Amino acid sequence: MRIAIDAMGGDYAPDEIVKGALQAAQTYQDTEIILVGQPERITEILGGSEQPKNISMQPASEIVSMEEHPANAVRKKKDSSIVVATQMVKKGDADAVVSAGSTGAQMAAALLGLGRIKGIERPAIVTVMPTLEGGKLILDVGANPDAKPEHLVQYAMMGSIYAEKILGLKNPRVALLNIGSEETKGNELAQKTYPLLKQIPIHFTGNIEGRDIPFGRADVIVCEGFVGNVLLKTSEGLAGALFQLIKEKITSTTARKLGALVIKPGLKEIAQMMDYAEYGGAPLLGVNGISVICHGSSKQKAIFNAVRVARECVESQFIEEIRRELPRFQIVQN
Amino acid sequence: MRIAIDAMGGDYAPDEIVKGALQAAQTYQDTEIILVGQPERITEILGGSEQPKNISMQPASEIVSMEEHPANAVRKKKDSSIVVATQMVKKGDADAVVSAGSTGAQMAAALLGLGRIKGIERPAIVTVMPTLEGGKLILDVGANPDAKPEHLVQYAMMGSIYAEKILGLKNPRVALLNIGSEETKGNELAQKTYPLLKQIPIHFTGNIEGRDIPFGRADVIVCEGFVGNVLLKTSEGLAGALFQLIKEKITSTTARKLGALVIKPGLKEIAQMMDYAEYGGAPLLGVNGISVICHGSSKQKAIFNAVRVARECVESQFIEEIRRELPRFQIVQN
Numbered sequence: 316m317r318i319a320i321d322a323m324g325g326d327y328a329p330d331e332i333v334k335g336a337l338q339a340a341q342t343y344q345d346t347e348i349i350l351v352g353q354p355e356r357i358t359e360i361l362g363g364s365e366q367p368k369n370i371s372m373q374p375a376s377e378i379v380s381m382e383e384h385p386a387n388a389v390r391k392k393k394d395s396s397i398v399v400a401t402q403m404v405k406k407g408d409a410d411a412v413v414s415a416g417s418t419g420a421q422m423a424a425a426l427l428g429l430g431r432i433k434g435i436e437r438p439a440i441v442t443v444m445p446t447l448e449g450g451k452l453i454l455d456v457g458a459n460p461d462a463k464p465e466h467l468v469q470y471a472m473m474g475s476i477y478a479e480k481i482l483g484l485k486n487p488r489v490a491l492l493n494i495g496s497e498e499t500k501g502n503e504l505a506q507k508t509y510p511l512l513k514q515i516p517i518h519f520t521g522n523i524e525g526r527d528i529p530f531g532r533a534d535v536i537v538c539e540g541f542v543g544n545v546l547l548k549t550s551e552g553l554a555g556a557l558f559q560l561i562k563e564k565i566t567s568t569t570a571r572k573l574g575a576l577v578i579k580p581g582l583k584e585i586a587q588m589m590d591y592a593e594y595g596g597a598p599l600l601g602v603n604g605i606s607v608i609c610h611g612s613s614k615q616k617a618i619f620n621a622v623r624v625a626r627e628c629v630e631s632q633f634i635e636e637i638r639r640e641l642p643r644f645q646i647v648q649n
Numbered sequence: 650m651r652i653a654i655d656a657m658g659g660d661y662a663p664d665e666i667v668k669g670a671l672q673a674a675q676t677y678q679d680t681e682i683i684l685v686g687q688p689e690r691i692t693e694i695l696g697g698s699e700q701p702k703n704i705s706m707q708p709a710s711e712i713v714s715m716e717e718h719p720a721n722a723v724r725k726k727k728d729s730s731i732v733v734a735t736q737m738v739k740k741g742d743a744d745a746v747v748s749a750g751s752t753g754a755q756m757a758a759a760l761l762g763l764g765r766i767k768g769i770e771r772p773a774i775v776t777v778m779p780t781l782e783g784g785k786l787i788l789d790v791g792a793n794p795d796a797k798p799e800h801l802v803q804y805a806m807m808g809s810i811y812a813e814k815i816l817g818l819k820n821p822r823v824a825l826l827n828i829g830s831e832e833t834k835g836n837e838l839a840q841k842t843y844p845l846l847k848q849i850p851i852h853f854t855g856n857i858e859g860r861d862i863p864f865g866r867a868d869v870i871v872c873e874g875f876v877g878n879v880l881l882k883t884s885e886g887l888a889g890a891l892f893q894l895i896k897e898k899i900t901s902t903t904a905r906k907l908g909a910l911v912i913k914p915g916l917k918e919i920a921q922m923m924d925y926a927e928y929g930g931a932p933l934l935g936v937n938g939i940s941v942i943c944h945g946s947s948k949q950k951a952i953f954n955a956v957r958v959a960r961e962c963v964e965s966q967f968i969e970e971i972r973r974e975l976p977r978f979q980i981v982q983n
Contacts, residue, residue: 494791503794525881527886544828548859550884559781567915571911573908574910577907580905589891
């Protein structure tokens with residue numbers, strides 16, 4: 316198996332990306348890791364002669380920054396790391412691409428380079444959100460800010476397959492994000508989507524409200540990209556703000572500092588439970604190839620775990636699975 | 650000043666509502682508190698002869714439950730506590746109503762009983778969200794799940810006036826909830842709203858992303874009711890989940906239990922900062938009268954603070970202020 320890693324994308328690129336790639340190469344010796352980016356910068360981090368044999372480089376001179384217009388940048392910068400890495404998947408030179416760079420650019424590169432799976436109208440960005448009951452899927456978190464009911468139905472199907480194949484959940488509970496529990500609640504999109512979700516062959520458990528998500532009361536949560544993105548970022552912000560506050564408040568006196576020392580391992584356990592890096596990343600769902608999206612602030616551990624996710628996606632043939640399952644969803648698509 | 654309190658609405662009604670009303674009557678001796686609901690139940694809680702002189706009762710035999718269809722229930726149950734209390738405002742027998750009951754029913758009662766302020770197309774539910782920099786306003790959090798750009802413009806105006814008059818913020822920073830910082834980002838609604846917000850006489854600071862909200866980076870956050878409701882409930886759920894987790898993890902061993910004892914006051918300070926009850930409630934914005942919405946799980950403190958908010962709304966003549974300001978926003982309304 317060959318996995319192309321965009322060495323230049325992400326807040327901590329290329330250093331942390333290369334470190335994660337090295338760890339992955341050491342752990343997965345059956346997997347060839349291809350670092351895509353500026354050779355001199357990558358070599359500098361890789362260092363001397365001690366590199367594993369299954370790590371190599373693919374030169375790409377340009378970088379798409381977080382600030383650039385994604386589609387424009389991808390069209391213009393043909394020699395950017397994300398475009399070159401995605402093209403490797405397209406050409407069969409790699410089985411998957413992993414990137415922590417601009418999500419929009421990664422999506423644009425995938426749509427232009429790999430195309431959509433036939434029958435999927437809009438790809439979705441899925442994220443694994445840490446909850447009290449382990450990681451749960453939320454999609455879409457930003458690929459498609461104005462979705463139609465059919466799109467949400469396709470997300471539900473793809474999310475359900477992903478949860479089963481990659482997260483190993485049997486008969487995953489799929490829920491519709493809404494602002495009330497009854498079928499008739501919500502905005503027009505939710506009201507139109509609910510009856511469609513009842514018809515398709517998934518384990519649909521009805522609506523889920525925001526307050527139930529952190530308790531892990533559904534395995535796959537389906538929503539429009541705009542609200543999913545707000546939900547994801549608000550959760551990250553709130554968790555960050557609370558941890559900052561806790562740090563301040565439990566070290567504000569000498570006595571508290573001593574108490575804090577004792578409970579520190581407990582807080583570390585929580586931070587670990589809530590750490591997205593444990594999940595690495597998740598693939599763009601609905602495109603014709605595996606393109607794993609990582610958090611922009613990914614460090615070594617997240618990149619390593621993202622390679623693990625990419626491996627599982629390839630091994631489980633999960634794109635073929637989506638293709639196979641699609642006909643069962645035709646009723647509601649027409 | 651006379652404030653009608655729906656004694657029967659809320660998860661802890663009537664006990665905690667009556668307790669909060671009593672505290673308010675004791676504190677604000679210039680204010681007449683009218684408890685609306687079933688007299689025998691209210692009397693039971695009020696107890697013996699020690700009642701303040703400025704507390705009275707208005708009988709209402711029916712109760713609208715959280716499960717009922719709001720508009721239907723309000724139409725049918727003319728003698729329900731929320732309808733009777735709202736009608737008192739309508740008739741001039743009270744200056745404001747406070748309720749912790751079904752938000753939908755309270756809104757329906759206000760729309761049917763008080764009507765909208767002329768020029769406001771859709772009222773909004775505003776909430777005060779605790780942040781690291783104090784309470785910030787978010788609106789709409791559920792009145793109007795499918796909003797138009799003009800509605801968001803009206804929310805911005807009403808929110809700005811409320812933040813200035815009631816929260817005492819000078820020149821409040823108003824931001825549009827979005828999934829990116831640039832003007833061109835977001836769904837169709839956000840893209841159409843942004844240029845309108847630039848034209849109106851408020852301190853518009855551009856887009857805000859979910860991750861910046863808990864850090865208090867805007868004073869008034871404007872959004873569609875669906876996403877606002879998801880944002881609010883997810884934040885509540887996540888804060889609750891994290892506190893539950895902290896409690897478990899810092900008391901899981903004897904040593905940690907001792908450490909936990911020492912830092913407990915620090916955690917209490919955080920819980921207090923993040924406690925919505927400190928803010929009590931907020932009025933439904935855009936209706937022709939003051940109807941303060943409290944959290945369903947309000948206890949004594951929240952009800953007491955909601956009465957304070959109701960008083961401030963009456964004293965600041967904040968509905969008249971909205972009426973006065975509206976003409977300045979006519980440009981974008983047509």
